[in-house]
Amino acid sequence: MALNIVWIAFILVGFMAAFGQMLAGDLGVFPKMLTGLFDTARTGFDISIGLVGVMSLWLGLMRIGEQAGVIGLFARAAAPFFRRLFPAIPNGHPAGGSIVMNFSANLLGLDNAATPLGLKAMRELQQINPQPAVASDPMIMFLVLNTAGLTLIPTSVIAIRQTLAVEQGLVGFNAADIFLPTLIGTFISFSAGLLAVAWMQRIRLLCAPVLAFYGGFIALMGALYVGLRGLPPDQLAQRVSLIGSLTILAIVALFVAAGALRRINVYEAFVEGAKDGFGVAVQIIPYLIAMLVAISVFRTSGCMDLLMRGLAGLIGALGINTDFVPALPVGLMKSLSGSGARGLMVDVMKTHGVDAFPSRVAAIIQGSTETTFYVLAVYFGSVNIRQTRYALACGLIADAVGLVGAIAVAYAFYH
Template sequence: MLLNRLWIGMFLVSLVVGIFKLLFLGETLIFKEIVDSLFDTAKLGFEIALYLTGALCLWLGIMEIGEKAGAIRILSRWVAPLFNHLFPELPKNHPAFGSMMMNFSANMLGLDNAATPLGLKAMNELQALNPQKDTASNAQIMFLVLNTSGLTIIPVSILAYRSQFGSANVAEVFLPILFATYFASLVGLIAVSIKQKINLFKPVVLAYLGSITAFILGLLWLLIQFPDLVDPVSNIGGNLLLFGIIIGFIVLAMRAKINVYETFIDGAKGGFKVAIGIVPYLVAILVAVGVFKASGAMELLFDGLKALLIYAGVQTTNFIEALPVAFMKPFSGGAARGLMLEVFDTHGVDSFLGKMAATFQGSTETTFYVLAVYFGSVGIKKTRYAAGLGLLADLAGIIAAIVISYIFYVD
């Protein structure tokens, strides 16, 4: 399994790099730094799970209200014509359709705090239909790859950080991120469809994908014609829409004469159990990344990549300094965000590298984090080809981000 090999490899490479630094460079504190990173990242894993406990309780409670009120069933019917083709093994109008659509919508709006609990809810519903409980089903793999490709229409958090660092044009990264994530999502969808022999050329599928493309292009045109709308759409639209959905669930529950408060409590009770269950998986992926970074292996990796590109005749390699953001994002969104902010602080938020780092942060998703947390929450050990195709979508997003950055950010 790719995740198993990668995890072992990161520890072994860190050991080799640490020994080299100790024996040949005289860095006597290198293994102290590696061990410290083990404990620091283990602590971070628990802190993330602790935060997720509250978020899970909140959103599982809200989703319980939506299910009892019939809102999830309505949402499932809206997306069923498309999802019946993309997830052929699921029963028609299954509640998982609604949960997956809610998760995708939260990701599109850049609302990470809502996306993870909704994704865990969807994964549990898909697991209920999975005949092999320790092995990822086709439907779960399709969901994971589409999730990790991370189509983002409104990158709320990235725009907020750019504003915090005093950007002269906060929304300048808006269009590049949208283009990069759309390309990553399209590659992920095509790759899984080929693997699972799903025909994407059926009229229904083409109609949905065409409508989504038309919506994105229409939004792009509107924001290009009226740039003053970018900030209101980014800062108000996504959050207002999400809160509106919550209010809609509550109103539907009131009409159905459901005890909203008790229903919320019933759903929220499962949040703590799910959060505790994912702690080992979170710690596992974060400690591997931590020792790899603390040993200096990551720095060597990118120095080697830069040298290789120069040797291959690539004249422009300045994007390499922002590339660690793209490399880290599949493992940890928080770590990638920290690297992005470091680029902002070192080179300037409106520098070429600053804007490219923001585009990298928005162009891919936390693939290994999602794999560890989502599959770990339902006890899946055999992930099959999910990691490979998820990384393929990430690679497509990274390449698109590099190309688009040179188109948009270079005069």
């Protein structure tokens, strides 16, 4: 119901805004909207088809891991923590291991690995869903924590900042100086999403496993900061790439080795799991296209720009420092479109300079929040969920708190 209302609002508000612009003399607004409509529909299809190979790869590897017993081992290791967050998942169910793998890939910023693993987890959660068309409590918790976008190191944002710094002739610019602020920002977003869903599902978080997780994560943040502090951007990117690649390939090797030791037919297990990759990728096409075209209408009609001007005026009237306002479109767009937010971030950096305060705010926002509507559309669409209950509301809460947190952290570090 929530996605239905949002979808209708995007289309109709965008159309009315464009109609008003046409009456005011802008005869090019509707052709521009139509072009955007077709372009985003094609983009949605390309994204879905592009997932086929990656989906087949990871579903095949996950099938090996399941038959070798490694997935179950991961699930048991993380059981004390995830049992608190997902009490409805039976002990030893494969969904627990898939969720662990998905969060691990997200932490390392490995989007290509995280999405297939997330879709795999959703399919397994659907197996224990008493109402197949309605999002279950574990699904909502899983989706909202995904939209919170918990990531240790924003590698792609650092790479973009470094490239633009070279173009702008900034000598000695440290593109990785957003590392710790982004880490704090994404942790704030994750915590907000967790608290929102826990409150709705009456989950008690003041317990040893959850406190141990928070303590361990804070310790990990500190260790990463100490270990990577002061490295030049190119060396930081290289170290991060090594950590992520080594971790994923080590897991692949572990799956294959465990399968060989258990004397299963590893090749046949991989092929059996990979066959599902095409079906899953194709199934999300209509859901993804539906969301992308609605976002395109809202954006190309100028509604996003109008919203930004209104927010800037409101913030100024309240007497709040408006230095961060040029970065706000990145935060609002990030909930709608990851590629759109990335484009807006680059635009802010080119307009104000990559070392300017608005550019730093935009970079922190881009690295510490996630694409809520995209995640909801793809993940729920992959298992034909039509009633999302309060998933969207909690996801937007995580986004809003993460946005405010990112701005506050930027002021604390750079202003």
